[in-house]
Amino acid sequence: MKSCLLFYSKVRVLYGGNDIFDYEVSRAFWHDIRLAIISVATIVVLMLVLTSFSIWLTFWGVVTIVLSFPLAYFFYRVVFGVVALGMLNGAAAFVVVGIGNVFLLESISNCNCN
Numbered sequence: 001m002k003s004c005l006l007f008y009s010k011v012r013v014l015y016g017g018n019d020i021f022d023y024e025v026s027r028a029f030w031h032d033i034r035l036a037i038i039s040v041a042t043i044v045v046l047m048l049v050l051t052s053f054s055i056w057l058t059f060w061g062v063v064t065i066v067l068s069f070p071l072a073y074f075f076y077r078v079v080f081g082v083v084a085l086g087m088l089n090g091a092a093a094f095v096v097v098g099i100g101n102v103f104l105l106e107s108i109s110n111c112n113c114n
Helices: 002-008 018-050 055-079 087-109
Strands: none
Touching: 018 055
16 A cells, blocks of 8 residues: 555646646536626516516516627727726626616606506
């Protein structure tokens, strides 16, 4: 047993290469895609519940969230002249704008204006 441990203690493994790197990137990418799908599904369910099960408002809410990202990027890049957009800044900008529009639409639809 001691001779086996002595033998394996001299073994070295080179961890690298294009194939291993590509595998790790692919694995991380698909893991992030799964998390994104879970996040989007959770947001859709919560929006459906918070808009009193209105499929119409939920659909347009998701559309405004998706379309608010290019608008937020336009303002960052063109209007404010910021060259680099941080990941957290970009995510927060379009989610806040999009979700805010959903609940504005929901409150307008529930208004009993004469």
